[in-house]
Ligand SMILES: O=C[C@H](O)[C@@H](O)CC(=O)C(=O)O
């Protein structure tokens with residue numbers, strides 16, 4: 001498991017591109033029949049990529065659960081949320097099968113012992129993007145479709161940021177311990193996300209970008225508002241955003257991304273917005 005310790009904003013000011021990427025950038029999440037795992041010490045959030053091709057892949061494949069979590073099974077004291085970003089697949093939670101189409105989301109309750117992933121068609125495998133947070137009680141495991149998500153249209157074509165925020169794992173849709181997750185879809189011609197940007201010291205966030213057309217990239221913006229940096233993201237890459245960091249992006253085309261948050265609070269609108277002209 002790839003372990004990332006928490007970085008301090010005063011040190012990050014002096015990071016090179018390579019150091020920034022080693023700390024905050026996640027790539028290569030989807031390798032056939034494996035679980036790729038990144039454990040961030042920021043709010044102890046875990047990011048997983050699972051691409052089952054020929055096998056049924058358990059959530060802890062290749063992970064020493066006792067060594068890394070000190071629990072007997074992965075979700076003993078954790079909850080998880082996931083999206084399918086690939087072909088049709090099935091997630092089984094203790095024998096209950098959830099058929100997952102493209103962009104379907106599943107919330108998995110704390111205490112779920114067995115979780116497995118498989119694809120319906122090995123020539124078009126599913127890609128499960130999973131984020132897990134520490135939890136203190138079991139809520140209900142539930143599949144949430146794009147239709148069921150709360151929709152928040154935002155931005156305008158004039159400011160190149162017309163997009164819809166789809167809130168899937170969110171207090172308005174279902175209760176969780178601390179995890180919230182959703183999908184933001186940009187319209188063609190719009191390239192900016194989360195601008196005007198914000199921080200939220202009371203929770204961290206992880207972004208994964210997809211639907212980035214071939215030969216295009218997204219510049220993920222991070223850092224304190226007066227000390228910004230960027231990380232160039234390829235399709236399916238993810239970025240860890242500590243609570244002190246902005247998290248915004250500008251693409252060379254439109255794109256879609258999944259956000260996941262965890263920490264003290266779940267109030268989506270609890271943001272410290274930074275006036276755009278104050279950015280440095
Ligand atoms: O705290 C909220 C998160 O940063 C995202 O939901 C913002 C976002 O998707 C957007 O503005 O496009």
Ligand SMILES: [Zn+2]
Nearest residue numbers: 198200205247
């Ligand atoms: Zn945010």
